[in-house]
Amino acid sequence: WFVVASVMELDKMDENDWKYHGEGNKSLVVSHVQHSRVLRLLKYPAEDSENPPQTAEQAFRQIQNIVDFSSNVMSSLLGEKFIHSGEVVKLPLEFVRQLSIKIQHQRPAWRCDKVMDIYSGCALCLPNLTSPGLYQPTHTPPLCIEIKPKCGFLPSPKHVSKDIKTKVCRFCMHQHYKVANGKWKRRSLYCPLDLFSGNRQRMHFAIRHLIEEPQNNFKIFKGGQCIYSSKEGSEESMDLNALLHHLRPYFLYGNNRINSHMTSKSVLNDFIQVLGNALLSGGGDGRVLMDRQGEGRSFCEASLFNMERIRHGSQGLPTDSVLFRILQTQMLDTLDIEGLYPLYRRIEQHLQDFPKERTRLQIDGPYNEAFLEKLQKCSMEDDGSVEYAVAKVHQYRVAMTAKDCSIMVALVPSGEEADDDEGQRRLREFKPPAFSYSVSILDLDPKPFDSIPRQLRLDQKIVSCYLRTGGALPKGSLPPLSGIIAAAEREDCTLLFHPM
Numbered sequence: 274w275f276v277v278a279s280v281m282e283l284d285k286m287d288e289n290d291w292k293y294h295g296e297g298n299k300s301l302v303v304s305h306v307q308h309s310r311v312l313r314l315l316k317y318p319a320e321d322s323e324n325p326p327q328t329a330e331q332a333f334r335q336i337q338n339i340v341d342f343s344s345n346v347m348s349s350l351l352g353e354k355f356i357h358s359g360e361v362v363k364l365p366l367e368f369v370r371q372l373s374i375k376i377q378h379q380r381p382a383w384r385c386d387k388v389m390d391i392y393s394g395c396a397l398c399l400p401n402l403t404s405p406g407l408y409q410p411t412h413t414p415p416l417c418i419e420i421k422p423k424c425g426f427l428p429s430p431k432h433v434s435k436d437i438k439t440k441v442c443r444f445c446m447h448q449h450y451k452v453a454n455g456k457w458k459r460r461s462l463y464c465p466l467d468l469f470s471g472n473r474q475r476m477h478f479a480i481r482h483l484i485e486e487p488q489n490n491f492k493i494f495k496g497g498q499c500i501y502s503s504k505e506g507s508e509e510s511m512d513l514n515a516l517l518h519h520l521r522p523y524f525l526y527g528n529n530r531i532n533s534h535m536t537s538k539s540v541l542n543d544f545i546q547v548l549g550n551a552l553l554s555g556g557g558d559g560r561v562l563m564d565r566q567g568e569g570r571s572f573c574e575a576s577l578f579n580m581e582r583i584r585h586g587s588q589g590l591p592t593d594s595v596l597f598r599i600l601q602t603q604m605l606d607t608l609d610i611e612g613l614y615p616l617y618r619r620i621e622q623h624l625q626d627f628p629k630e631r632t633r634l635q636i637d638g639p640y641n642e643a644f645l646e647k648l649q650k651c652s653m654e655d656d657g658s659v660e661y662a663v664a665k666v667h668q669y670r671v672a673m674t675a676k677d678c679s680i681m682v683a684l685v686p687s688g689e690e691a692d693d694d695e696g697q698r699r700l701r702e703f704k705p706p707a708f709s710y711s712v713s714i715l716d717l718d719p720k721p722f723d724s725i726p727r728q729l730r731l732d733q734k735i736v737s738c739y740l741r742t743g744g745a746l747p748k749g750s751l752p753p754l755s756g757i758i759a760a761a762e763r764e765d766c767t768l769l770f771h772p773m
């Protein structure tokens with residue numbers, strides 16, 4: 274039962290070897306100060322802090338389910354090369370308690386409605402994707418960019434009751450709802466459909482807006498430290514100058530390297546270009562247009578990208594790219610929550626009559642090959658069976674995970690190695706610096722069967738909020754274009770949008 278990674282000798286676990294790294298809605302992550310490892314611990318609602326909502330065995334099972342779902346299901350759909358499923362570890366309770374006290378003051382207040390699980394002693398041990406491998410302290414530290422891209426397509430008109438859902442994407446509508454409810458002060462102008470388009474200009478535009486208003490969709494780490502992310506409840510716009518200060522040394526080349534002269538605009542452009550390259554990389558067999566039932570399902574009317582700007586025709590995503598694999602998995606949601614919900618109800622009804630069927634139908638796992646087979650062998654036609662409903666619900670849940678996962682791109686500057694002649698040459702000449710990169714996908718947890726009714730309610734709230742406000746937002750809720758980007762906008766756009 275107790276699998277322990279080599280860095281972790283149970284009797285020597287010391288909270289001082291670990292530091293706060295980050296957290297999401299349901300887990301908190303600490304990183305080892307020396308080794309490239311993180312521990313991902315569960316979180317519980319604060320009101321349960323005295324009374325843990327599950328036993329240590331259940332917590333262990335929950336984390337094992339996460340590992341199984343990631344390694345047996347998501348990895349086969351997304352591609353093994355992107356996935357690190359990790360392993361469950363059992364930690365001394367005293368270590369976990371001390372760790373929880375030590376990191377508490379670093380946690381953002383808006384995440385403190387939940388507390389770290391200090392009862393089970395179970396955690397997920399993973400490679401630290403923000404500090405890949407060891408790098409020489411004298412060398413420039415790797416840059417890691419985390420993107421939570423969210424859903425990259427529009428639903429089919431067949432299954433939705435409101436026409437707007439086939440025109441404006443879920444992310445863009447959700448932004449209005451989030452601003453109206455005070456979750457964020459300013460709306461993000463990022464549109465996932467632009468990022469997933471495979472068109473360099475649209476991707477550039479999308480990444481620029483992620484930088485402008487990162488919310489929980491964009492972070493940058495340098496040498497394992499988060500150097501750029503949204504601050505909770507902050508009224509201020511992002512400090513782009515500080516970011517440029519960090520980025521500049523990575524993008525100096527040719528004469529620029531000697532006199533450090535490089536405009537902010539070109540630093541930002543180069544950065545976005547390198548990131549775009551990594552997102553499209555994968556050595557695939559060419560580009561294909563995703564079947565989103567034509568271009569109609571891959572452009573969102575709320576995106577501010579002007580389609581007339583498209584000058585470079587390349588379209589579609591390379592089949593091996595991380596974006597292609599994520600989008601393909603997201604599109605296993607073929608019915609939209611509205612079309613799916615009746616099938617969920619069919620299963621619920623069936624389980625009320627035959628509760629023991631829950632196990633046979635693998636509603637809560639195990640997430641093994643049989644689970645994957647169930648969703649892959651789903652027939653096209655609804656024959657009214659519970660098996661059909663289960664297969665569609667399994668597909669939908671997998672798609673939900675793909676709509677909520679994050680991509681981590683690690684960029685390691687090449688050219689600093691003494692034996693890297695190509696790199697040295699690039700630096701001396703006028704060629705932009707080369708990076709070696711690795712791309713991973715994180716947060717591949719299974720979404721519970723019971724979360725489906727909540728999905729439907731949230732969908733209805735988002736759509737009705739959007740229709741009520743007509744897509745209009747209170748003044749000041751748009752991010753003020755920062756000086757640098759605004760200047761670049763006014764200036765020559767050919768530079769800003771040069772082909773990658």
Ligand SMILES: O=P(O)(O)O[C@@H]1[C@@H](OP(=O)(O)O)[C@H](OP(=O)(O)O)[C@H](O)[C@H](OP(=O)(O)O)[C@H]1OP(=O)(O)O
Nearest residue numbers: 297298299447489673674676677718720724728731
């Ligand atoms: O429903 P969404 O699209 O708002 O996604 C939730 C995320 O909100 P977002 O809109 O990305 O800020 C939400 O993220 P935040 O807490 O807002 O950072 C979670 O990722 C949540 O997943 P889970 O319930 O923790 O498994 C996500 O819930 P699921 O829908 O994936 O269950």
Ligand SMILES: Nc1ncnc2c1ncn2[C@@H]1O[C@H](COP(=O)(O)OP(=O)(O)OP(=O)(O)O)[C@@H](O)[C@H]1O
Nearest residue numbers: 295296297298299300302311399400401402403716
């Ligand atoms: N293997 C890893 N290496 C480095 N950093 C990581 C790793 N896993 C997670 N993180 C960091 O910790 C943060 C929280 O992790 P994660 O997204 O898995 O939490 P979560 O609670 O599941 O999120 P969500 O809110 O989407 O449910 C991530 O945004 C990322 O910055």
